[in-house]
Amino acid sequence: MTPDQLVQLSKHSTRRTVEPGTELVGESLQTKTYSNIISGVVKLSKMMADGRQQIVGLQFAPDFLGRPFRKQNGVSAEAATDVKVCSFPKAAIERMIGEMPELEHKLLEQTLTELDEARDWMLTLGRKTAGEKVASFLLLIATHAFPDNEEDWVTFDLPMSRTDIADFLGLTMETVSRQLTKLRKEDVIRIVNNRHVTVPDLARLSDKAGF
């Protein structure tokens, strides 16, 4: 959004910081607010009746969180890391959208981006091997953590646990762990402290991801 729009919005806004695991949008509960992510990572997930879970998207700052004009379609949003959000009442947003067409346009742009990302991920889920999936995940985090990184290497913290990664990739925890070990042994990545990852050569990781 433009600074102008943000100023307008901030009049009705409340800020808060939440811990990993906090439910931001309940699966069925009617949320009365929309939010902007200031910092941190939010995971969107769906669950089957028997408990099988699939993470269907990750949202990074400065994404918008919430569904104007829609009930939530069985998706729940939960903080993956510490997350700072800025929330406004549903009514305020919907009124503002009516007044400012650009706002709706921005929303369309973000939704189209999310749709593209969802479809990319469908290819990953449906057609890639476990090794390619894990590499794809690392690449996704690497590029989103530093969107305009120009170097051929990166270093970053994984925003989630092995179990969450598995739920994002349609694998088990054990398989994720084994594939990470494999990438580590091939020196495609280095890991310290289970969470901190260094990728010395992004092109090599990209190869492993199937591109």
Add this chain to the structure above:
Amino acid sequence: MTPDQLVQLSKHSTRRTVEPGTELVGESLQTKTYSNIISGVVKLSKMMADGRQQIVGLQFAPDFLGRPFRKQNGVSAEAATDVKVCSFPKAAIERMIGEMPELEHKLLEQTLTELDEARDWMLTLGRKTAGEKVASFLLLIATHAFPDNEEDWVTFDLPMSRTDIADFLGLTMETVSRQLTKLRKEDVIRIVNNRHVTVPDLARLSDKAGF
């Protein structure tokens, strides 16, 4: 869209009917037009360098086809059945969107619907078994073919081949065939002529799909 909007659009439109297999939006080629699907089914797919393919969405009448304000993100669109489309030049649409905010709103609505469907499918791809995947596919076609069917049974034609179904479900042709046979033996479905399917009890199919 409203009849009014459609009349406006039709002034610049051209209609055509294409055969199954026709490429409607090339993966990289800059398409100059947007289209409305009048009838038929269009499949959207992504392909990896080595030929692995994933169908990432199906579009039915009266969906809109094309990406305003966007380059195509490596997705190609191809007629699955005979398809009637109504196309307009890119410039005409983008001008009209500027003039009529409702049009952009409609577009946002459709995009949100597609996003929900994509995320539902991610759960199917990532977490369901082969049997559940095939049942989910049949259910998807059944509900889209007759969106406001009130009966507990349906009968319809599959809009695509076993290979296409496999590419949609992240399976092989052979596995799709085996699972269809299994459902047939359990009398969850009946198939004549490879394409024509009857579902005598939608609730039972729904169970098989994992709901």
Add this chain to the structure above:
DNA sequence: TGGTGTCTTTGATTCGGGTCAATCTATTTA
């Protein structure tokens, strides 16, 4: 200092779906 719980890694085994190959069924063509 040691204990407790959580997360991760590693190992052994199993199994669902893939691969390869043969057969069947329809439709088209001669």
Add this chain to the structure above:
DNA sequence: TAAATAGATTGACCCGAATCAAAGACACCA
């Protein structure tokens, strides 16, 4: 009517990832 072709089914076997189980690593706290 037969031959050719394309799509679908079925069978035998194999492999990648799941499952089950144990051990390691680390933080937190008594």
